[in-house]
Each structure stands twice: as structure tokens, then as C-alpha cells.
Amino acid sequence: MRIVKEQVNTRTAEYVSESQAAAMLQLAVGTLRNLRTVKSNGKPIPHIKQGGKVFYKRDDVIAYKDKPKARLEHEYPRIPVLFNDNPLTVSDPSTKLTTAEAALAYGISKASLQIWRSKRQFLCVLPFISKGHEVHYLAGDLATFVLEGRSYWKARSLELGINFQPHPRSGRAA
Incomplete structure (x- = not known):
């Protein structure tokens, strides 16, 4: 496994950093951490830790993004x-x-x-x-x-x- 900037590449999967995964999901990094650790949202997104940093498989992030949400997310706030x-x-x-x-x-x-x-x-x-x-x-x-x-x-x-x-x-x- 080699780390290039914020990506980890292997022969079988491409990994993205926590900040990249958060950007892909349009979430704050803290929210992504909660999804990783709290099991109230169902199955957490699989991740690996390497050198004190957390990485996610790009395919897992994309699958999570496409997964139907239990709670309806609206395009506009209720203000x-x-x-x-x-x-x-x-x-x-x-x-x-x-x-x-x-x-x-x-x-x-x-x-x-x-x-x-x-x-x-x-x-x-x-x-x-x-x-x-x-x-x-x-x-x-x-x-x-x-x-x-x-x-x-x-x-x-x-x-x-x-x-x-x-x-x-x-x-x-x-």
C-alpha cells in the first residue's frame, strides 16, 4: 500500500481520506466520524486506520451516498x-x-x-x-x-x- 497525497492505492481498491469522503458525501468531517462510530444509522461505513489517519474505500463511500436515507433530506431548510x-x-x-x-x-x-x-x-x-x-x-x-x-x-x-x-x-x- 502506498500513500499518494491523501489517497491510498492498492491493487484491489482505491481509498480516500476522511476529508475527501466527507466532501464526496457533502457532509462535515465530524458527521462522517459519527457515521463511522455510531451504529444508530445502521451499518457504519467500513474504514481503515493507517498512520493515525482514517481512509475509506471509494466504492463504499459511493455506495453509502446512493443508499436510501432513513430520514428525508430536504433541498431547502425549514426556516x-x-x-x-x-x-x-x-x-x-x-x-x-x-x-x-x-x-x-x-x-x-x-x-x-x-x-x-x-x-x-x-x-x-x-x-x-x-x-x-x-x-x-x-x-x-x-x-x-x-x-x-x-x-x-x-x-x-x-x-x-x-x-x-x-x-x-x-x-x-x-
Whole structure:
């Protein structure tokens, strides 16, 4: 077995590092560790430890990604701003907003934005720009996120016959 950067290659299988596996699954590394150690989610993802690092077979990671989830993962969070019809503030779509400005302008809590970034959640529907320690959101991306999130929750409510509401623990009302 030889280690090349963060990959372990053998004749029979290709291994990826813990950070690579987390990125493939769009999970935080800590969440992946929980999946490795906690058996409440069924069978944990097989792994090997080598030199103090943890590696996963690429095929096992892909299989886990394709495995049906016991809990339904939604494309959008259950936050108050996605469950009301309040008009959005109109601004130039190319305007860059800090986390605090985005939270204030679009009714999304600053903590939620920070948590989603750290856990790498909702990246496909709410991208951000990161340069060093600076994080910015484009006003157009935020507006699209809110409008499409509202459509998503209305459609899910009709499709499943469930009147979805904001998550009880979601911060402030918008």
C-alpha cells in the first residue's frame, strides 16, 4: 500500500481520506466520524486506520451516498422566511453581502448561514464566495434561494399532503 497525497492505492481498491469522503458525501468531517462510530444509522461505513489517519474505500463511500436515507433530506431548510410571502428587498443581483448583511436583508439568521457553511449544507442552492476569512453572498443568489425555497416547500406540502411549517427550533421569524 502506498500513500499518494491523501489517497491510498492498492491493487484491489482505491481509498480516500476522511476529508475527501466527507466532501464526496457533502457532509462535515465530524458527521462522517459519527457515521463511522455510531451504529444508530445502521451499518457504519467500513474504514481503515493507517498512520493515525482514517481512509475509506471509494466504492463504499459511493455506495453509502446512493443508499436510501432513513430520514428525508430536504433541498431547502425549514426556516421562517421560506414559509411566508413577504416581498424581498430589491437590490442589484451582483451586490456582495457579508453574512451579517445577508442575514439582515433576507431574514435568515446569521447563525444559520454560518452553520450551513461549516456543515457544507445547502451549498447547491445557496452558494457563497470565500476569500481567506471573508465570506460573501451575492444578493441574486440569496433572492433565488428564498424564492425557490418558497416554491419547494409549497410543492412538497402539496405533494405529500403535509402542511410543512418552519422547524420549531429555527431562530427568529422573518
